[in-house]
Amino acid sequence: MKNIKRGLSIAIVAAMVLGMTACGGSGKTESAGKAAEKKSFSLKLSHYRAEGSPADINAKEFADNVKAADDSLEVVVYPAAQLGDYTAVQELVSVGDVEMQMATLSSTVDKYLGITSAPYICATWDEAKAIFSRDSEFTETIRTHLEDQNIKLLSVYPLYFGGAILNKEPNQPANLDVREGYKVRCQTMKGAELVTNMLGYNATPMALNDCFTALQTGVIDGMIGSGAEGYYSSYRDVATYYLPYNDHFEVWYLYINLDKWNEMTTEQQDALQTAANKLEDDRWEVAPKETAEYEKKLEDYGVKIIEFTDDELQNFYNKCWESVWPELTELYGEDAVELVKNLKAEAK
Structure with missing residues (x-):
């Protein structure tokens, strides 16, 4: 049923743009292009x-x-x-x-x-x-x-490095042993759900297009998956607090x-x-x-910034690699995770 619904939604959007679209070819591999006849x-x-x-x-x-x-x-x-x-x-x-x-x-x-x-x-x-x-x-x-x-x-x-917005006051956001109990929208990906729960919230996977109304109507208490610029551009009217967790890039x-x-x-x-x-x-x-520019814009707009120390940010990072990444390794494969680790080591 989920695949049928997704197929229907894609078909509807396709119908909206079909009139503006020229038909594509059928090749599935990249070609050099130089032999193609030039057209607009x-x-x-x-x-x-x-x-x-x-x-x-x-x-x-x-x-x-x-x-x-x-x-x-x-x-x-x-x-x-x-x-x-x-x-x-x-x-x-x-x-x-x-x-x-x-x-x-x-x-x-x-x-x-x-x-x-x-x-x-x-x-x-x-x-x-x-x-x-x-x-x-x-x-x-x-x-x-x-x-x-x-x-x-x-x-x-x-x-940017991302964070979360809330429209309810957080209790002890730096303490990972405290469950805030707030419903926080996250991306519909396993890693996003796991880290949202790790940070003390009740992960609520939701499409991005639904977030503004869900925040406005109280269906959710906050969202994660964007950052200062993204929240200022699209969600500043439904945000009371911004927490720069650096939870994703x-x-x-x-x-x-x-x-x-x-x-x-x-x-x-x-x-x-x-x-x-x-x-x-x-x-x-x-x-x-x-990042600093848009955090300042959020603050000037009336959104309260909840600052974290370097040690607190490092604690979030360490906890995620200890508790979340073992499950992600199963999902993405050991080779991919080792590649990420090696590239990070080379950057130091």
């Missing part, structure tokens, strides 16, 4: 941040850079999940009904992709870059898994339908890839500075 493309690019947010501005800069490099390519940005929740849109990109997306990865089809949002996967920006940059060994495994879904990975988009992926990619000439592919590389490179420079 209009590419829908979906993301789920609000219009005018940093991600939206960056997506539109990417579109402008692509157009400037090759005027046969037009990237049309659709912010605020206008084309559907990112999980549904990822599947729509796979079948070619939406051409591109910039978002976190869904693990609905492939559970391995959930490792990109795994809790406390890294503790510093140096570790994050070693793991998640587009040329890393880790990202190569992600690229391969996405190709199995008929998706071509272009680059990554790093954002938020990284999005910019990708395109593989069939569409294979229809392009080498010059068109180069225009897209060059703009995608610039998008990522700029983010690695800017993103580390944004």
Whole structure:
């Protein structure tokens, strides 16, 4: 029944965008592209941040850079999940009904992709870059898994270390032996559920698009899975407290339908890839500075920031690797977890 419901929801979203979509090819492997006949493309690019947010501005800069490099390519940005929740849109990109997306990865089809949002996967920006940059060994495994879904990975988009928002006052949030008892939305991934429970909350898996109303109506008491910038951009009106747990590293992926990619000439592919590389490179420079900026914006808006000491943050990290990662190792495989550990060690 769950698969039927998901299929129906995807079909509905596909019907909404079908009229704007050109038919894709049927190839399942990446081709060189240089032998393709050059034609013009209009590419829908979906993301789920609000219009005018940093991600939206960056997506539109990417579109402008692509157009400037090759005027046969037009990237049309659709912010605020206008084309559907990112999980549904990822599947729509796979079948070619939406051409591109910039978002976190869904693990609905492939559970391995959930490792990109795994809790406390890294503790510093140096570790994050070693793991998640587009040329890393880790990202190569992600690229391969996405190709199995008929998706071509272009680059990554790093954002921040995440936290939680609550609309009820936390009791002892740094004490992992205290159960807050609050219902806190988390991503529909095993790691997110485990770490939310570890932090003392009752994990409530929920689609991102449902969170604002659920917070507004009291269905949930808080949410985890975003960070200061994300909460300020989309949830500041339903947040009373912000707790910067550093519980996950938020990284999005910019990708395109593989069939569409294979229809392009080498010059068109180069225009897209060059703009995608610039998008990522700029983010690695800017993103580390944004956290303090957006925590200040939340505070100025009236959201109370619950600060944690370095020792408390280290305790969260250690506890997660002791109690959560053994289960994640079973899910993602020892090779993947060892790769993450090795890349972190190299970053030190």
